[in-house]
Amino acid sequence: MHRARPQWGAAALRSVVGSRRYWRTVGQPEGIVSEQDTDHHFVHRSTIPTIHFQPSLPRLPIPKLEDTITRYLAAQKPLLNDEEYRNTEQLAREFETGEGKIIHRDLLEHDRINKHTSYISGPWFDMYLSARDPIVFNYNPFITLNPDPKPGYNSQIVRATNLVVSSLKFLNSLKNDYLRPDIYYVNRKWGQSKLFKHFIRILPPTLSWYGAYLVNAYPLDMSQYKSLFNSTRIPNLSKDTLFTSEFARHLLVMRNGHFYVFEVLDPFGNILHPSEIQAHLTQIIHDADRLPGFELSYLTTEDRNTWATIRQQLVQKGNEENLKKIDSAVFCLCLDKASPKNEIELTHCFLHGYGFNRWFDKSFSLIITSDGTAGINFEHSWGDGIAVLRFINEVYRDSTEHPALVPQSSPAFFVTSCDKLEFHMGRTITSAISAARKKFDEKRKKFCVRTFRHERFGKQFIINQKLSPDAVFQLACQMAVYHLYGKLRPSYEACSTAAFKHGRTETIRPTSVYTKKCTVAFIDQRGMHSIEDMRNMIDECSKYHRRLQLEATLGQGFDRHLFALKHLVQRRGGRIPDIYNDPAYKNINHIIISSSTLGSQAVNHGGFGPVVPDGFGVGYNVFDNWIGCIITSYLDKDSEELIKYLEYTLNDIFDILEGRSLM
Missing domain, CATH: 3.30.559.70 (Choline/Carnitine o-acyltransferase, domain 2)
Known part of the structure; x- marks a missing residue:
């Protein structure tokens, strides 16, 4: 039987401050809180100070320009036909070896003289506040x-x-x-270790991050x-x-x-x-x-x-x-x-x-x-x-x-x-x-809202299949979009870069040559591949999605880098390079599926609006035994269709993982 925690009145007296009553410990001067009284005023008292790691957090890296262009082209390939891709590739490579090289060098220099922050922080604030x-x-x-x-x-x-x-x-x-402090522990035992916490506390803030890193613990930025x-x-x-x-x-x-x-x-x-x-x-x-x-x-x-x-x-x-x-x-x-x-x-x-x-x-x-x-x-x-x-x-x-x-x-x-x-x-x-x-x-x-709940399987089943739960849901989204439009459309998944000082977010691009190959096999070539081949395609999608997740988490996506380069040119009043005027660049940033996931014991669900008038906002979660999402849109009929196809494609994926052929 639940017992409520003793109320504050059991250990406190009223203090009249400007005719208002506040709580403090008996016999204690105002403003001084005892250890016994901490639950009355604080959610907890941490051994490690809240911002202890801020001075030593690693800085958000600026990717190499050639890596950014390679990743950008990889994301464009499944969205373009051969002629469109050749044109986009030419513009991207010209940017890489020409004016992009100069702008990138200037961005590196700007970052070098602003070590107190990240290269994306200022442009990202500008983007939001200027909208x-x-x-x-x-x-x-x-x-x-x-x-x-x-x-x-x-x-x-x-x-x-x-x-x-x-x-x-x-x-x-x-x-x-x-x-x-927000810390990601690879081994959770260190989060419970008093010895570790006291060791970190005595380290100077300029060295504290490195102390945590020694035990595979990664402090996160808390500047927000x-x-x-x-x-x-x-x-x-x-x-x-x-x-x-x-x-x-x-x-x-x-x-x-x-x-x-x-x-x-x-x-x-x-x-x-x-x-x-x-x-x-x-x-x-x-x-x-x-x-x-x-x-x-x-x-x-x-x-x-x-x-x-x-x-x-x-x-x-x-x-x-x-x-x-x-x-x-x-x-x-x-x-x-x-x-x-x-x-x-x-x-x-x-x-x-x-x-x-x-x-x-x-x-x-x-x-x-x-x-x-x-x-x-x-x-x-x-x-x-x-x-x-x-x-x-x-x-x-x-x-x-x-x-x-x-x-x-x-x-x-x-x-x-x-x-x-x-x-x-x-x-x-x-x-x-x-x-x-x-x-x-x-x-x-x-504005229309639709909810979706799939109960044939969830996170536990997917993990037992040695697959990424996030990758499986994103693949199902790609297939559902293909059913709806007859082609893949630009998609976006938010990823935090809080492992770095003043990191914000990076983009995961779920649409890839692997998801395209798998989608075509499931829909256009239905029944033409063996169960084993189709299972291997799902595996390839999962592995590639994990790679994209890791790259984005480490600040090695392409979206923020290209955005920052363009922002630098605009701030200086220069000519916008041709890569940004390419219809393919504008298309890939016209996000039809904008998605994000939040997992927590406290959270029921969450959501947001679509980022373009003809798009969808997909707030989702892969729970232990079921998958759920909330889809927002201005397209009522298309939302209904998308949910119908999402159910259909998750059933197809489940059948293949269970070793059953598609009917």
């Missing part, structure tokens, strides 16, 4: 959490309070350098974490900016489109008592539900130049302080009235909602529906999924294992009122909100 499309649908992904395993803890207020408290504990751990809290993307004409406040201690809560703020931390990092957080959230729901919906936040769904112009008008109308409170808030908590009934409704809710109960510019928003379903919607320019996933894992574990509230908890009787943000708006701003709502609603109606 003028709305960030909702196009950029912001979402991840939903599994329910709390104890059903009674899934009511909206209880779960929201527990997740808010655990999020603040994560923030305190991060700020105090207590959060465990500084933008996780108190951060917002600010719209500006031409290029947005990222804003982070170091000192703000208030939480932003949205309900029915209305904005409320209240302080959740005191100046020493002590967290507001859970019963008071509970009371504030109860008050907010009661107050907001008596009011008509407030639609200001529709503006964050607009294209960035339009939103930048209207935001400036909001400032001129005297709303600057309110906007600062939104921008600087620890994070945004969205308390939704909705109660999604299935995964499709859940995806719509967490990816875009109804537009007016989200501030999509916040670094992340914690969303809790009326039935206690929880998840994250995050702005993508500041960071990638790996940082958000670590946050989710820690917060889910802490909130379920050490809940701040039990279902029977009563809210505090006497709490100061939280501040409701009131805005001054004229006719121009009101009209802009109406226009934003109309555009958002039109986009939402066209």
Whole structure:
């Protein structure tokens, strides 16, 4: 039988700071936390400081130009006919031996004099922040959490309070350098070794990475974490900016489109008592539900130049302080009235909602529906999924294992009122909100979501076949696309390069000569090959995909390198080389299948929008005994067809692996 962890009241007393009650250990000065009290303020206290490895992390390598061109051509070959490929190969080789050689040399020199960062970091920020499309649908992904395993803890207020408290504990751990560093252990025993941790701790930060490397442990970059809290993307004409406040201690809560703020931390990092957080959230729901919906936040769904112009008008109308409170808030908590009934409704809710109960510019928003379903919607320019996933894992574990509230908890009787943000708006701003709502609603109606679940096999079966689970799913996607279009189309799989200082992501290109050969054998030449030959083709696809994964993880893909070379030319105002004007280059970057996977005990599912109007966003996971994905698109009929063919091709792959011929 589960026993709830003793509540904070058992070992703490109330400290009145500015008429707010915070928690600290009995008989202890404010701001000083004892070892026994760590669970009240931190998710944990790491032996190794959080950023201990940052100074010694290896730098993201710039691939050799000849390797990049070779990889680029290998990715182009299955997408082009012979004549198209010859033309593309000629342009690529001319670039390699001509102007590309000079630009590459300049990129190496630029990288040499900027050793504090990576060659891709600046261009990647520019790419995101210069994009003028709305960030909702196009950029912001979402991840939903599994329910709390104890059903009674899934009511909206209880779960929201527990997740808010655990999020603040994560923030305190991060700020105090207590959060465990992200480390990939080849041998997990070192992650549990106290001797190893103490040895690493005494090493100077400039040498710490090498100490971990000695035991095949690989620390990861954690520079993105500084933008996780108190951060917002600010719209500006031409290029947005990222804003982070170091000192703000208030939480932003949205309900029915209305904005409320209240302080959740005191100046020493002590967290507001859970019963008071509970009371504030109860008050907010009661107050907001008596009011008509407030639609200001529709503006964050607009294209960035339009939103930048209207935001400036909001400032001129005297709303600057309110906007600062939104921008600087620890994070945004969205308390939704909705109660999604299935995964499709859940995806719509967490990816875009109804537009007016989200501030999509916040670094992340914690969303809790009326039935206690929880998840994250995050702005993508500041960071990638790996940082958000670590946050989710820690917060889910802490909130379920050490809940701040039990279902029977009563809210505090006497709490100061939280501040409701009131805005001054004229006719121009009101009209802009109406226009934003109309555009958002039109986009939402066209946006379709489909879910897929295949239960004949999963990760365990594939591993027993000595194959890569990721490769098998990607191969099935290639076959499904071929069924749908009669040819292979450009595909993309995201891969983190967090093993390097300021690494972001690299692209895995799942479409290859191996997947093309296998696809043609399964579809166009069905029944013409032996079971053994077809099994060997699957093996070849798996081996090549593993190679692509390894190259991308080590920063040895081609996409980021070619992107950085082009960015360098554009920044200097030079002529764009012919390789970038090649229709084949534009085609390979018109991504029809954009895919990503996240695996975690805390995660229910996740997803994102397609990156092109005629494409698909595929968020997938290969579980132990089944395979699931969420597919987003603006092509309703094609989405249905894609799922039908995905089921069909996974069945074909399973039959071959089981030694059965295709019917």
